[in-house]
Amino acid sequence: MPGVEGFMYPNEVSLYWSVLIVLYPFITGLVAGAFILASLARIFRVEAVKPTYRLALLTALAFLMVAPLPLQLHLGHPERSYEMYLTPHRSSAMAMFGFVYLWYLMAVLVVEIWLDFRADIVALSQSTTGWRRWLYKAMTLGSDNVSPRALAIDERVGWLVTLIGVPSAFLLHGYVGFIFGSIKANPWWSSPLMPVVFIFSAMVSGIAAVMLLYMATTRLRRKPIDMRCVDTIAMYLFYIFIIDFSLEMLDLIHRIYEADESFRSLDFMVHTRLYFSQIVLQILVGTLTPLVLLFLAQVMKLHEVVRKRIYAVAGSLALVGIFAMRWNVVIGGQLFSKSFLGYTTYKMALATREGLLVAIALTILPLFILAVLVRILPPWPEAEHASIPEAV
Amino acid sequence: MTITRRQLLILLPAAAVAWESVLAGTPETSPNYTMTDHWWSMLIDIPKCIGCGNCVRACQAENDVPDGFFRTWVERYHVDDWHLANPQVISPDGGKEGFPVAKEDEGKYFFVPKLCNQCADSPCTQVCPVGATFIAPDGVVLVDQKYCLGCAYCVQACPYGCRYVHPQKKVADKCTLCYHRITKGLTTACCEACPTGARQLADLKNPNDPIHAFLKTHSVQVLKPQMATGAKVFYNALDGSVR
Amino acid sequence: MRIFKDAGHLFRLAGLFAAGTLLFLVIRSFIVPRSFGQYGHYRGAAIAEIAAHPIHFAGHQTCETCHSDIAQTKSGGKHAQVNCEACHGPQAKHADDPSIDPGKPDTAVLCVRCHAASAARPNDFPQVDAEQHAGGVPCQTCHQPHSPAIGAGGAK
Numbered sequence: 003m004p005g006v007e008g009f010m011y012p013n014e015v016s017l018y019w020s021v022l023i024v025l026y027p028f029i030t031g032l033v034a035g036a037f038i039l040a041s042l043a044r045i046f047r048v049e050a051v052k053p054t055y056r057l058a059l060l061t062a063l064a065f066l067m068v069a070p071l072p073l074q075l076h077l078g079h080p081e082r083s084y085e086m087y088l089t090p091h092r093s094s095a096m097a098m099f100g101f102v103y104l105w106y107l108m109a110v111l112v113v114e115i116w117l118d119f120r121a122d123i124v125a126l127s128q129s130t131t132g133w134r135r136w137l138y139k140a141m142t143l144g145s146d147n148v149s150p151r152a153l154a155i156d157e158r159v160g161w162l163v164t165l166i167g168v169p170s171a172f173l174l175h176g177y178v179g180f181i182f183g184s185i186k187a188n189p190w191w192s193s194p195l196m197p198v199v200f201i202f203s204a205m206v207s208g209i210a211a212v213m214l215l216y217m218a219t220t221r222l223r224r225k226p227i228d229m230r231c232v233d234t235i236a237m238y239l240f241y242i243f244i245i246d247f248s249l250e251m252l253d254l255i256h257r258i259y260e261a262d263e264s265f266r267s268l269d270f271m272v273h274t275r276l277y278f279s280q281i282v283l284q285i286l287v288g289t290l291t292p293l294v295l296l297f298l299a300q301v302m303k304l305h306e307v308v309r310k311r312i313y314a315v316a317g318s319l320a321l322v323g324i325f326a327m328r329w330n331v332v333i334g335g336q337l338f339s340k341s342f343l344g345y346t347t348y349k350m351a352l353a354t355r356e357g358l359l360v361a362i363a364l365t366i367l368p369l370f371i372l373a374v375l376v377r378i379l380p381p382w383p384e385a386e387h388a389s390i391p392e393a394v
Numbered sequence: 395m396t397i398t399r400r401q402l403l404i405l406l407p408a409a410a411v412a413w414e415s416v417l418a419g420t421p422e423t424s425p426n427y428t429m430t431d432h433w434w435s436m437l438i439d440i441p442k443c444i445g446c447g448n449c450v451r452a453c454q455a456e457n458d459v460p461d462g463f464f465r466t467w468v469e470r471y472h473v474d475d476w477h478l479a480n481p482q483v484i485s486p487d488g489g490k491e492g493f494p495v496a497k498e499d500e501g502k503y504f505f506v507p508k509l510c511n512q513c514a515d516s517p518c519t520q521v522c523p524v525g526a527t528f529i530a531p532d533g534v535v536l537v538d539q540k541y542c543l544g545c546a547y548c549v550q551a552c553p554y555g556c557r558y559v560h561p562q563k564k565v566a567d568k569c570t571l572c573y574h575r576i577t578k579g580l581t582t583a584c585c586e587a588c589p590t591g592a593r594q595l596a597d598l599k600n601p602n603d604p605i606h607a608f609l610k611t612h613s614v615q616v617l618k619p620q621m622a623t624g625a626k627v628f629y630n631a632l633d634g635s636v637r
Numbered sequence: 638m639r640i641f642k643d644a645g646h647l648f649r650l651a652g653l654f655a656a657g658t659l660l661f662l663v664i665r666s667f668i669v670p671r672s673f674g675q676y677g678h679y680r681g682a683a684i685a686e687i688a689a690h691p692i693h694f695a696g697h698q699t700c701e702t703c704h705s706d707i708a709q710t711k712s713g714g715k716h717a718q719v720n721c722e723a724c725h726g727p728q729a730k731h732a733d734d735p736s737i738d739p740g741k742p743d744t745a746v747l748c749v750r751c752h753a754a755s756a757a758r759p760n761d762f763p764q765v766d767a768e769q770h771a772g773g774v775p776c777q778t779c780h781q782p783h784s785p786a787i788g789a790g791g792a793k
Contacts, residue, residue: 529677
C-alpha cells in the first residue's frame with residue numbers, strides 16, 4: 003500500500019479529517035483570541051489596548067462568520083447539517099457546536115458590536131443616502147435614541163455582555179479542544195489538557211492576528227502606530243505565549259515520562275512524519291523564535307522601528323506556529339494506526355472540495371469580510387466618539 | 395457539477411419527495427421479529443480460523459462494501475519470542491484473497507478476524523452529533539444513512555478502526571451484523587460463508603444459544619478491554635499481542 | 638418610566654431574538670422526522686429500512702430444501718459443517734428463480750484457498766502443497782468436494 007508503513011487497520015489508510023478540519027480550530031481560535039484581547043480593554047480596563055478594541059471585535063466577527071464553512075465543506079452531506087439544530091445529540095461533543103456557535107455569534111459578538119457602534123449607526127443612518135441609509139436604518143432597529151442616558155445603559159449592558167463573553171470565548175474554543183481531547187480511542191488527542199492548550203493557543207493566535215491587523219491597517223491608512231498600544235499587546239502576547247508553551251511542554255513531558263502503550267508509536271511519528279511540522283515549524287520556528295524575539299523586546303531598550311519589525315515578525319511566526327499546532331493535532335492524530343503498529347500518509351488534494359485551494363480561499367475570506375465590515379462600521383480610534391463619524 | 399435551472403426544477407420536487415420518505419420512514423418489514431427479545435453478539439474462535447478470506451468476500455457481496463474499505467477483515471499475526479508485544483501483522487486487501495504462504499518459521503502465527511464489536515457502550519454512537527448512529531433495542535449498532543451528515547466523528551471515535559465513510563454515499567458505514575438477515579432468522583453472511591465455524595452469530599438473550607455453554611468453558615476476551623466499550627464480539631483464545 | 642424609553646432599543650433587540658427563537662421552534666416541530674425518538678435518540682424507522690435490505694446469501698437451509706441429496710452426501714463427510722455458499726458463493730437469486738444458473742465453482746482456485754499448506758494455519762487443519770500433492774491433477778479427480786475423504790464413500 004503506497005504511503006503506508008507497518009500495519010494500519012485497513013479502514014485507517016485514508017484520512018477522514020482533512021486540512022479543512024485543521025482550519026476550523028485555527029479560525030475559531032482567532033475568534034476567541036481576538037475577543038479576549040477586546041475584553042482586556044473593556045473588562046480588565048487595560049487602557050493602552052483601547053485603540054484595538056473595535057478592530058478586535060470586528061476581526062472576531064469576520065473570522066466567526068467563516069468558522070463554520072470548513073466544517074460545512076468537509077461534511078459528506080452539507081445539506082443535512084441543520085439536523086445538528088433539529089436533533090442535537092446530548093452525549094456528543096460536536097452536537098453542541100451549533101449552539102455554542104450561535105450563542106457566541108448572536109448573544110455575544112453581534113450584541114456587543116451593535117451596542118458599541120449604535121451611536122455611530124444612528125449617526126450614519128442620518129448622514130448617508132441611498133442603500134447605505136436603508137442598511138443603517140435597519141441596523142438601528144428603528145430606534146434612534148442616542149440620548150446620554152440610553153448610551154449609558156448601552157455601556158453597562160455592553161460591559162455585562164463582554165463579561166459573559168469572556169467565559170463564552172473560553173467555552174467556544176475550549177470546547178473545540180474537548181472535541182479532540184475527549185476521544186479515548188486516540189491517544190494523540192485524548193488528554194484533559196487539550197481544551198486548556200487550545201484556549202491559550204487561541205489567545206496567542208488571536209492577539210497576534212489583531213496586533214498584525216492593527217499595524218497593517220494603521221499603516222494602510224497612513225496614520226501613526228500607537229506604540230504604547232502595540233507594546234502592551236506584545237507584552238500580553240509574550241506572557242500568554244509562555245503559558246501556552248509551558249502547557250504544551252507539560253503535555254509532552256508527561257507523555258514522555260509516562261511512556262504508555264502508545265508512546266513508542268507516537269514518538270516514532272514525531273521523529274519522522276511530524277518532524278518538520280511539529281519540531282521545526284511548531285516548536286522552533288513558531289514558538290521559540292517568536293518567544294525569544296518578544297523577550298528581547300521586553301528586556302532591551304530597542305528603537306521603535308526595530309520593535310515594530312520584531313512585533314511583525316514575531317506575530318507572523320506565532321500564527322505559523324499555531325497553525326502548525328492545529329495541523330499536528332488534527333493530521334498527526336490520524337497518521338498512526340490505532341493498533342500502534344504502523345503509519346499512513348496524508349495526501350492533500352489541490353482543487354477538490356477539501357483541497358488546498360479551498361483551504362487558502364477560506365483563510366483569506368475573513369480578511370475580505372473584515373474589509374467590508376470596517377467600511378460599514380469604521381472601527382478606527384480617531385472616529386470613535388466623534389459626533390459625526392468620518393464618511394465612508 | 396453544475397446544475398441548470400431546468401434540472402433544479404426537476405431536482406427540487408425529487409428532493410422533497412426523498413425528504414418525505416425520511417420523515418415518514420418505511421413500515422416494519424419483519425413482522426415476526428421482536429427487537430427486545432434479542433441481544434446480538436458474535437463469537438470468534440481464533441484457533442479455527444484458517445485465513446481463507448471467505449468472510450471478507452461474503453461480506454462484500456452481501457453488503458455492497460466499496461473496494462478498499464471493510465466491514466470485516468482478517469489480520470494475520472506473527473509473534474516471536476523476542477517481540478511478544480510487537481507482532482508482525484499483515485492484512486493484504488483485508489485478507490480478501492487470503493494470505494501469502496508462510497514458510498516454517500520461528501514464533502507463532504494466527505489469524506484474527508475483525509468486525510464491528512457492536513459495543514454496548516459504544517464510543518461511536520456517543521459522539522454522533524445528530525443521532526444518525528445508534529444502538530438498536532437488540533444490541534446492534536446501526537447507521538441511519540438517510541440521516542448521517544458524514545462528519546466522520548464516529549470514525550475517529552472507534553478504537554477498532556471498524557468504521558469508514560462510504561466513498562460514494564458519503565455517509566458513515568460499518569458492519570450491521572447483517573441486520574437484514576438476522577432479523578429474518580438467517581445468520582450473517584460471514585458466518586454463513588465461514589468453512590470452519592470460526593465465526594458464530596450469538597444471541598445472548600436466547601437461553602438455548604450455544605454461546606452460553608461456550609462462554610462457561612472457555613477463556614474468552616474482547617478486543618481492547620481497557621477502552622471499556624462493552625464490546626460484544628468475543629474472541630476465544632485471543633493472544634495478548636492482538637490490538 | 639424613562640428607563641423603558643431609554644432602553645427601548647434593547648427591548649426591540651430582545652423581541653427580535655424571541656421572534657427568531659420562536660420561528661426556529663415552529664420550523665423544528667415540522668421537520669423533525671416523525672419516528673425520531675421512537676426507541677431512542679434516532680429515527681426509529683431507520684431500523685426497518687436497514688432490515689429491508691435485500692439478501693444475497695440464501696442460507697444453507699434454503700439450499701437444502703431442493704438439494705437434499707447433496708445435503709445427504711455432505712452430512713456424513715469431512716465438509717459436513719461447510720455451508721453450501723462457502724464454496725458456491727451467494728445464491729439468493731438462484732434460490733428465488735432456479736432457472737438462474739448458479740455457476741460452477743472452480744476447484745483449482747477454491748480448494749487451495751483453505752487447504753494450501755502454510756505455517757500460519759492451525760496444525761490440525763488438513764493442508765497440502767498442491768504442486769507436490771497432485772502435480773497438476775485437478776483436486777476433484779480424487780476428492781469429491783461434497784465428501785472429500787478418499788475411501789469414505791465419497792471417493793471417485
